[in-house]
Amino acid sequence: MESPYTTTITDEAVKRGISVEVIDPDTPIYKLVYKGKQIRCCRSLTDRVGAITFQLAQDKHLANSFLKKHGFSVPAQELFQSYQKAEIFLKRFKNIVVKPCTQWGARGVSVKINNQVDLRAAVRSAAKFEGNIILEEYVSGEDNRLIFVDYRFVSAVRRFPASVTGNGKDSLRKLIRKKNSMTKKLDPVNVVPFDRETLRTISAKGFSYESVPKKGCKIEVRMNSNYHTGGIVEVVTDRVRKDLVDTAKKIVRQIELPVCGVDFLVNKRTGKYWVVELAPDLAISPRGGRIVAKHFIDYLFPETIKKFEK
Numbered sequence: 001m002e003s004p005y006t007t008t009i010t011d012e013a014v015k016r017g018i019s020v021e022v023i024d025p026d027t028p029i030y031k032l033v034y035k036g037k038q039i040r041c042c043r044s045l046t047d048r049v050g051a052i053t054f055q056l057a058q059d060k061h062l063a064n065s066f067l068k069k070h071g072f073s074v075p076a077q078e079l080f081q082s083y084q085k086a087e088i089f090l091k092r093f094k095n096i097v098v099k100p101c102t103q104w105g106a107r108g109v110s111v112k113i114n115n116q117v118d119l120r121a122a123v124r125s126a127a128k129f130e131g132n133i134i135l136e137e138y139v140s141g142e143d144n145r146l147i148f149v150d151y152r153f154v155s156a157v158r159r160f161p162a163s164v165t166g167n168g169k170d171s172l173r174k175l176i177r178k179k180n181s182m183t184k185k186l187d188p189v190n191v192v193p194f195d196r197e198t199l200r201t202i203s204a205k206g207f208s209y210e211s212v213p214k215k216g217c218k219i220e221v222r223m224n225s226n227y228h229t230g231g232i233v234e235v236v237t238d239r240v241r242k243d244l245v246d247t248a249k250k251i252v253r254q255i256e257l258p259v260c261g262v263d264f265l266v267n268k269r270t271g272k273y274w275v276v277e278l279a280p281d282l283a284i285s286p287r288g289g290r291i292v293a294k295h296f297i298d299y300l301f302p303e304t305i306k307k308f309e310k
């Protein structure tokens with residue numbers, strides 16, 4: 001219950017006189033109660049979303065097929081069946097992403113896999129989280145999440161992979177540690193892990209943890225842009241491309257998910273974009289979360305809007 005993904009919502013609820021009853025503090029499942037009306041929630045998930053709709057969005061393979069079927073642009077994808085078939089997929093696309101079907105925060109995700117040895121390690125890493133593993137065409141683009149509440153566009157964030165900037169003295173290991181100790185103070189989850197993905201990312205650029213980057217040299221140390229692996233989040237609601245908003249609006253309507261994050265990778269050079277994820281749980285926080293929480297409570301308890309504005 002202490003995570004900002006929940007407290008951003010519950011703080012807004014409490015401000016309006018809505019009470020919060022904890023059902024399970026660890027999951028965390030809780031109930032919002034106002035004048036006899038009750039809604040069960042888990043972070044920004046609610047009982048307002050049907051079980052099948054949730055599954056359709058949450059499962060990255062189902063979401064990819066659903067979006068493709070309705071004409072939206074998605075990366076090519078297939079379920080992992082065997083290394084033999086995976087190698088054919090790799091050969092076809094040259095660079096691929098391997099990920100578990102239903103995880104979050106880049107858990108078990110390996111980006112830009114381009115050889116058979118890494119492919120095997122990536123599948124093993126994804127398999128630690130679940131049995132269903134996806135192979136996906138790697139697409140190059142900036143990560144934009146468009147957030148919808150009650151089918152309305154309310155916010156957009158751009159997410160960038162974790163990076164450090166050299167000072168000509170410190171090793172890459174030390175620079176990452178320094179960065180982590182700073183961001184950890186603000187949010188313990190926003191750190192770069194010293195895992196295979198980070199090592200693979202810096203190795204591909206010709207570095208090791210012992211390398212000393214030149215002063216002013218900025219190095220991206222991850223290929224994924226998740227906040228949970230030290231990524232940076234920027235609120236871009238007023239700057240996001242209009243056609244992305246229109247497309248995302250159609251998507252949330254098509255899938256019938258009133259509260260949803262639509263994640264696009266957008267290639268800045270060509271303008272082309274792909275939807276890589278639908279997030280039925282918004283992870284409201286840490287940037288721009290308050291405004292989203294406000295819309296979220298407006299949606300669940302419209303009867304409290306007036307009271308709140310007084």
Ligand SMILES: Nc1ncnc2c1ncn2[C@@H]1O[C@H](COP(=O)(O)OP(=O)(O)O)[C@@H](O)[C@H]1O
Pocket residue numbers: 060075097099103104105106107109111136137138139140141143223224225226263265276277
């Ligand atoms: N097909 C892809 N091409 C390029 N990068 C990708 C692709 N899929 C995922 N990524 C990168 O990996 C990150 C995590 O993948 P994602 O599918 O969003 O899983 P999660 O639910 O763990 O966030 C994305 O935010 C993006 O930076």
Ligand SMILES: [Mg+2]
Pocket residue numbers: 105106226263277
């Ligand atoms: Mg994601």
